Amino acid sequence: MNSSPDTSPLLPILYQSADLVAINKPHGLLVHRSPIASDASEFAVQILRDQLGQRVYPVHRLDRKTGGVLLFALTDSMNSLMQQQFMEGGIDKSYLAIVRGFTPDEQTxxxxxxxxxxxxxxxxVTYFKTVQRTEIPLPFGKHVTSRYSLVELTPTTGRMHQLRKHMAHILHPIIGDRPHGCNKQNKLFKEHFEMSTMLLHARQLEFTHPVTEERISITAPFQAEFERMLGALFGVDDSPIY
Structure with missing residues (x-):
């Protein structure tokens, strides 16, 4: 991530056209100002607006603690077209998450x-498949080891905190999630790994450009903390970084 001495760090741009731009949103950054997060002073909307020197419109949202692909429109008309496409289910989204326990090979x-x-x-509705599992010699509770899974999540609906709530519902909460996750696991990661990031990454976004009708696929590389935990849990050489 680039920075200048007098401004907020620049946001990594993954895709840009005349009317759309996508960034790799850092974990911990709010998309826009929110009354429930009065502690925040920086927001993706303002940073990107200043970075590009023009108004930007977030066409969807990511949780504050989620990193990855975040798409903005650069005109009001494009924002309306993309909002419509999201509402009609024309956007394909996939996420990667590290969760507690060994998940099934796949599940809806x-x-x-x-x-x-x-x-x-x-x-x-959320579909997921297990990418990789690991068992590490880290005692937890009555267990002498700890088990985790890397899963690819594909939501077919877009409810608030859907992925977080769904994984908690099947007793495989996302590591670092509060309040839906496991506080004991979150404490373990903070104490053992010095990690407090939620391990949920918006990996890919695919859609049809409303004007050119081109199929656009945007992929966000892992950010440093997510990649560090992949290495720590799954092994650097074996981590499925694709």
């Missing part, structure tokens, strides 16, 4: 979630 989680803002339950 079809479990309705309560909207935190409205209280209404909404249909929510």
């Amino acid at each position: 989680i079809d479990y309705a979630l309560r909207n935190d803002e409205t209280g209404v339950f909404q249909d929510a």
